[in-house]
Amino acid sequence: MLSNKEVAEELIRVFSDEVSGFEEPFGLLTFHTTRQQIIPVLQHLYNHSYYQVRFLTDLTGIHFPEQKGAEFAVVYHLHSLIHNFRLRIKVFLDKDDVHIPTATNLYSCANWMERETFDFYGIEFDGHPKLIRILNIEEMDYFPMRKEYPLEDPTRDDKIDALFGR
Amino acid sequence: MSDTIEIVPKDKLQPAGAQPELISELTTLNLGPTHPATHGIFQNILQMDGEKIVSGEQTIGYIHRAFEKIAERRPFYQITTLTDRMNYCSSPINNFGWHMTVEKLLQVEVPKRAQYIRVIMMELARIADHIVCNGILGVDSGAFTGFLYVMQKREEIYEMYEQVCGARLTTNMGRIGGMERDLSTEAIRKIREFTKTFPPVLKEFEKLFNRNRIFMDRTIDVGGITAERALDYGFTGPNLRAAGVDYDVRVMNPYSSYEDFEFDIPVGQSGDTYDRFMVRNEEMWQSLRIIEQALDNLPEGPYYADAPEYYLPAKKDVYTSMEALIYHFKIVMGEIDAPVGEVYHAVEGGNGELGFYLVSDGGRAPYRLHFRRPSFIYYQAYPEMCKGLTISDAIIIMSSLNVIAGELDA
Amino acid sequence: MERVKMVEAPEGVSGSGFFATSFDQVIGHARSYSLWPLPFATSCCGIEFMATMGAHYDFSRFGSERPSFSPRQADLLMVMGTIAKKMGPVLKQVYLQMAEPRWVIAVGACASSGGIFDTYSVLQGIDRVIPVDVYVPGCPPRPEQIIDGFMQIQELARNESLRRRNSDEYQQLLASYNID
Numbered sequence: 037m038l039s040n041k042e043v044a045e046e047l048i049r050v051f052s053d054e055v056s057g058f059e060e061p062f063g064l065l066t067f068h069t070t071r072q073q074i075i076p077v078l079q080h081l082y083n084h085s086y087y088q089v090r091f092l093t094d095l096t097g098i099h100f101p102e103q104k105g106a107e108f109a110v111v112y113h114l115h116s117l118i119h120n121f122r123l124r125i126k127v128f129l130d131k132d133d134v135h136i137p138t139a140t141n142l143y144s145c146a147n148w149m150e151r152e153t154f155d156f157y158g159i160e161f162d163g164h165p166k167l168i169r170i171l172n173i174e175e176m177d178y179f180p181m182r183k184e185y186p187l188e189d190p191t192r193d194d195k196i197d198a199l200f201g202r
Numbered sequence: 203m204s205d206t207i208e209i210v211p212k213d214k215l216q217p218a219g220a221q222p223e224l225i226s227e228l229t230t231l232n233l234g235p236t237h238p239a240t241h242g243i244f245q246n247i248l249q250m251d252g253e254k255i256v257s258g259e260q261t262i263g264y265i266h267r268a269f270e271k272i273a274e275r276r277p278f279y280q281i282t283t284l285t286d287r288m289n290y291c292s293s294p295i296n297n298f299g300w301h302m303t304v305e306k307l308l309q310v311e312v313p314k315r316a317q318y319i320r321v322i323m324m325e326l327a328r329i330a331d332h333i334v335c336n337g338i339l340g341v342d343s344g345a346f347t348g349f350l351y352v353m354q355k356r357e358e359i360y361e362m363y364e365q366v367c368g369a370r371l372t373t374n375m376g377r378i379g380g381m382e383r384d385l386s387t388e389a390i391r392k393i394r395e396f397t398k399t400f401p402p403v404l405k406e407f408e409k410l411f412n413r414n415r416i417f418m419d420r421t422i423d424v425g426g427i428t429a430e431r432a433l434d435y436g437f438t439g440p441n442l443r444a445a446g447v448d449y450d451v452r453v454m455n456p457y458s459s460y461e462d463f464e465f466d467i468p469v470g471q472s473g474d475t476y477d478r479f480m481v482r483n484e485e486m487w488q489s490l491r492i493i494e495q496a497l498d499n500l501p502e503g504p505y506y507a508d509a510p511e512y513y514l515p516a517k518k519d520v521y522t523s524m525e526a527l528i529y530h531f532k533i534v535m536g537e538i539d540a541p542v543g544e545v546y547h548a549v550e551g552g553n554g555e556l557g558f559y560l561v562s563d564g565g566r567a568p569y570r571l572h573f574r575r576p577s578f579i580y581y582q583a584y585p586e587m588c589k590g591l592t593i594s595d596a597i598i599i600m601s602s603l604n605v606i607a608g609e610l611d612a
Numbered sequence: 613m614e615r616v617k618m619v620e621a622p623e624g625v626s627g628s629g630f631f632a633t634s635f636d637q638v639i640g641h642a643r644s645y646s647l648w649p650l651p652f653a654t655s656c657c658g659i660e661f662m663a664t665m666g667a668h669y670d671f672s673r674f675g676s677e678r679p680s681f682s683p684r685q686a687d688l689l690m691v692m693g694t695i696a697k698k699m700g701p702v703l704k705q706v707y708l709q710m711a712e713p714r715w716v717i718a719v720g721a722c723a724s725s726g727g728i729f730d731t732y733s734v735l736q737g738i739d740r741v742i743p744v745d746v747y748v749p750g751c752p753p754r755p756e757q758i759i760d761g762f763m764q765i766q767e768l769a770r771n772e773s774l775r776r777r778n779s780d781e782y783q784q785l786l787a788s789y790n791i792d
Contacts, residue, residue: 061543061544061545062306062307062543062545062546064545064546066544090433091433091436092436093436093548093555093557093574094546094557094559094572094574096559096572098561098569098570099570111559113546113557113559113574117433117447117449117454120454120455122546124546143434143436144431144434144435144436144582144583145434145435145436145579145580145582147582148578148579148581148582149579152578156270169263170262170263171262171263171266171611171733172263172266172698172733173263173697173698173733180268180271180732180733181270181271185732186732187268187271187272187274187275187730187731187732188730188731188732189730189731189732189733189734189736190732192736235699235702236652236681236702236706237681238681242654242655242658243654243699243702263696263698264654264696264698264699264702265654265655265693265694265696265699266696266698266733267694267696267729267731267733267734268729268731268732268733268734271731271732272729272731283728284728286656287655287656290655290656290659291659334659334662350666350667353662353663353666353667353668354666354667354668356663356666357663357666357668360663370660370663370752370754371656371659371660371752372656372751372752607654607655608655608656611696
């Protein structure tokens with residue numbers, strides 16, 4: 037049985053201060069790393085002969101407009117099927133410098149997940165084979181999941197905000 | 203006469219019987235977004251070399267309803283209605299998966315009876331989902347009769363949903379902390395009757411397809427994928443199990459008392475369409491087994507957790523007791539705050555690992571809610587699975603993958 | 613035999629071996645019992661339509677035995693499910709390919725008005741792109757409701773004047789949607 041402590045110590049041993057912020061919300065090992073080290077960290081976990089973390093469960097983004105200097109976060113959920121061990125990695129990005137290397141060379145399923153994150157937040161994935169919008173219409177010129185944009189359609193004219201409590 | 207005869211230089215002479223070079227170009231075939239194999243709207247642009255598919259590219263997003271953005275506006279109990287509409291063939295699984303995520307965040311312990319009732323409804327939903335998938339696979343390969351037989355059973359499942367929650371398809375079943383009402387005697391009677399009347403129908407359905415020569419010729423070795431490629435593409439659920447990997451979230455990270463039940467995980471060998479069909483059939487048998495065990499061992503007790511801040515009190519208490527009135531007001535007006543934190547919870551949906559990543563900042567609505575939707579992730583592998591096959595094979599592969607448009611685009 | 617409901621014959625003059633009535637009535641009668649639907653099923657309402665087509669609610673007894681997926685051969689466009697803005701042009705193209713007389717039924721809350729999805733990506737009702745004849749509310753509507761909406765289309769088909777599709781009013785309606 038792999039424990040969070042064991043994996044955390046191994047990562048600190050290999051990557052020293054490039055990985056930080058270790059915590060265990062609800063039992064899931066979570067830590068932060070930098071954009072330069074994210075692919076080496078993923079590769080280390082993939083190639084590790086014992087851990088064999090070879091399943092990318094999820095890849096998504098979050099927007100924190102209040103955290104200056106770390107407005108965007110890219111969150112990876114990984115799973116080692118052999119040991120039934122899950123972990124979460126977060127990478128924080130500044131809003132003026134929103135790009136991060138792609139994970140598609142390691143995991144093919146990251147392809148669409150990165151396109152979706154780009155579509156919603158505008159986070160660019162360097163080296164992605166085809167980084168275009170996937171869910172929204174191609175002509176859309178803003179990134180809708182960012183907190184500054186409203187949920188409702190800005191061009192609608194029949195629903196009065198006052199009647200809908202907005 | 204010599205000026206009409208062309209002298210070919212020696213090095214350009216073709217040997218006798220050589221075929222001239224044919225200029226070929228690929229045709230582009232647009233499969234979708236509206237196509238008769240009614241699986242939802244997504245488009246595949248296929249490059250064809252005559253009859254064979256060379257490559258393909260998908261366009262999705264034709265039913266993008268911005269669930270994740272809506273979820274940032276709705277209180278926790280209103281998001282259940284959104285989760286219904288993701289994988290709409292098996293709504294209770296989505297509902298309970300969401301409720302379990304919130305219960306994990308709030309650290310609310312759901313009593314055993316409610317957990318068993320949830321298991322029964324989730325397994326019924328899994329049977330309903332596989333009925334649609336396998337029935338439509340039959341329709342797409344030309345066999346309409348099997349579909350009609352099993353859709354009757356789906357109507358009976360709808361009746362059971364109505365007994366529990368009142369709705370047929372988009373169920374909004376359960377509440378945060380348990381169920382909204384106990385299983386009535388009528389519901390238990392209907393479920394027992396279903397466990398007795400479904401096996402003959404499923405056997406008949408299997409007799410129509412399993413050893414049917416035409417069906418086997420159409421589906422064996424069509425759309426296969428190896429276990430390594432499947433894991434690389436993030437496959438989960440019946441599609442991954444057909445490729446040979448026995449990964450089932452119910453066994454690996456058990457939730458809602460699944461560890462109390464005894465069931466097998468059917469696993470295929472080559473990951474082709476026939477294996478996916480057989481894995482889903484066998485999963486329906488295993489789901490029936492789980493339902494029977496849950497019904498036989500249904501424990502007594504409350505059907506909701508003792509968490510008055512999150513679970514609406516009974517109406518008669520609201521009219522008579524002061525605390526219940528205050529809690530009712532606070533819950534409905536949204537003045538109860540959730541704890542700050544982030545949680546990821548996964549359930550075994552009809553298509554695979556359905557995950558909910560919830561980031562809460564303490565308000566009444568989530569700060570960020572992300573759905574890990576299995577259809578979205580494994581549909582990426584579709585062009586690779588279709589390479590070198592014909593259009594009819596491509597249609598069969600799409601139906602056997604069970605891509606549900608609501609889950610694809612969310 | 614009493615439980616079989618006989619369809620009423622239209623008004624007319626009958627005698628031995630003949631029945632005289634107006635074209636409107638006969639054609640309306642025939643059309644209303646042979647409407648071929650085009651199931652434009654996008655999401656959850658599409659699954660309720662599949663249940664309606666199944667053996668329990670049996671849609672084909674109304675004459676819709678053949679759901680035609682080709683717009684050229686369909687009479688009735690049944691839009692079931694949410695239409696996103698990305699899908700709007702596709703829906704309009706399918707509508708334009710249908711031949712007159714054609715009817716449109718918007719099944720479900722999402723097709724009628726956008727439903728619970730008041731978002732930037734969902735078309736708030738298909739009547740923003742095509743003219744609609746009958747709206748069926750519900751989320752999803754029960755099969756009985758879908759059949760009720762269909763029976764209202766049958767009423768419309770039965771009582772429609774033969775000149776309607778060429779009339780000014782109808783042409784103006786199409787022009788308001790930029791359909792020539």
